[in-house]
Amino acid sequence: MSKTSICDVATLAGVSIATVSRTFAHPEKVSASTRAKVMRAAEQMDFTVSRTAGELKTGKSYRITLLIGSSKIEWFSSAIIEGLNSVLNKNGYDLVIHLLEGVEQRKNFFKELPLRANTDAIIVSSFDISSNEAEQLQRINVPIVGINCTASKVLSASIGIDDALGIKLAIQHLATLGHKRLLYVYEHFCSSFRFSSSRRITSFENVCNNIDGMQVKVLPIDIKDDPIDATLSELFTQENPPTAICFHQDSTAMPFLFRLQKLGIRVPEDLSITGFDNGTYAKEAGLTTIRQNPKTMAEQAGNIAISLIEGKPVARRHITAPVQLIIRNSTAAPKD
């Protein structure tokens, strides 16, 4: 029950508590012989220095908190966790995770945050916190670094893709193939959650409007609707249906691909499809998409956070991560 404390070890080893402390914190400052003695005693008693207690003294918790703006962990967040885990582990930090489920919990979280936060840094992944929330976050007075989170000026650092550029790559690819009628499909998120990726949508329209003869429609899908059904409905009720569909993210494109197959509509012969992310199975399914690499972004974000915590210099505080068009088999020249 009661964990053995540094005192117990000191007694058993016949040294002072300071020496025990040193043996663990700065082994080089202790003579080999006493170090051995202490270690032996420690092992014997299953002693384990309490990070918590040290924290009180040093003010560092060796803990970094990841905030995710959704109750679901999809491909993107998984990669973020992987990337952070590897960097933090290497540097002796622990990773604490908070998923914000729904509006209410989100509100609560930001209100009570101070109570719960004992963290050296906060990493906000992939959703835009409101300026109000940002202000609350700032209160706890640690570095805040954003990943694909652009809204706020409170970020100590940030890394993220250029969503506008990403979607532009997809459009240009389709334009080059000869497509003149595009449909953009995205799922309409709950209004209280603004995702940085929403920038893609406006970008899409802007870019297309600057291409001669390009006709464009944007289809927002209500959260309660089935995106596949809604898209199909749109596709089959138009006089001049689109020859290509750009999905806001792979995770909507993929199920659509399955459905088309069932319906006997061939991709890319009858219809071209693009995604965004290069997520799960995108490669295997042959989905043309825009690649972003969240794991790498997370690693960079983690490194920056640690530098900020430890007062080391960081070369660049705001980084734009690369996106890349991956051409596979879901796009081709239109039939007509």
Add this chain to the structure above:
Amino acid sequence: MSKTSICDVATLAGVSIATVSRTFAHPEKVSASTRAKVMRAAEQMDFTVSRTAGELKTGKSYRITLLIGSSKIEWFSSAIIEGLNSVLNKNGYDLVIHLLEGVEQRKNFFKELPLRANTDAIIVSSFDISSNEAEQLQRINVPIVGINCTASKVLSASIGIDDALGIKLAIQHLATLGHKRLLYVYEHFCSSFRFSSSRRITSFENVCNNIDGMQVKVLPIDIKDDPIDATLSELFTQENPPTAICFHQDSTAMPFLFRLQKLGIRVPEDLSITGFDNGTYAKEAGLTTIRQNPKTMAEQAGNIAISLIEGKPVARRHITAPVQLIIRNSTAAPKD
């Protein structure tokens, strides 16, 4: 920089630190008027009671650690995190995550665990810790609960599916359809990581051997091989090729489905396929599979862990979670 402490608030509010402490810990024990005074002062200074400091006194960290035996977060682990997050949040606990990447890091982790652990409980997800590791874990003297982790007797509690039953359901389904030649495909993990799901493999052979006229082959795939190529090779080089393939998990079955499609091999007309998990896109792809529900398991594991921590009674310490056969469109009677 220096966070405001309880003293600052006490001074500002003109009360003692004890009163401030009480205002937050036991508000009902403080008169309404002083409570208001304290709260005002606290807000004014952005005061936030430090969990860490309290921890020292109470011995509880309000933190639970999740151990994942892989550096990749796939569908399963994502669901585990989601489930734990929701339960822990509700009860005021934080979730700390450790991915064990590779053998070496794993060894290190278990060796240094004591140093790093300041946690109220440990949850081991989906890999079997060795008895040696279990012993090391036990040293830190907190409840350990396993999810799909059966190997060790050190678990304070556990929840997991019956892998043998799961695979049996798939076999029976295929047998009923009339299949006589089955192939079981699994990826051969690094030997140092034993996963609880390995039980499926031996089960598969056992069950099939008890079915009259059932021919069976098990195909382990080397970690360096491409599972799809290896399976195809097996499929096309046999005199009497299998009429159905059982994949150890959906995540191998899915890419195989894509490849078959490209090759013009029809599922289920030419070949039946089963998966295991009901993972990402399994539904959309129409994959017949065995469903397990990791999110629910995680919620139960979380609740049990909390009960154990808080000394509440737990009804059942070792729970078998349900599996279910989900019949979709990837299985049918064999042609011949």
Add this chain to the structure above:
DNA sequence: CTGTTAGCGCCTTCAG
């Protein structure tokens, strides 16, 4: 190289 000492921020008796 080792021991002594003074807290880190909070909680909890115990008096008042």
Add this chain to the structure above:
DNA sequence: CTGAAGGCGCTAACAG
């Protein structure tokens, strides 16, 4: 209902 005082386990000067 409120205040004073003693730690929780450890670290970081400072002495020796």
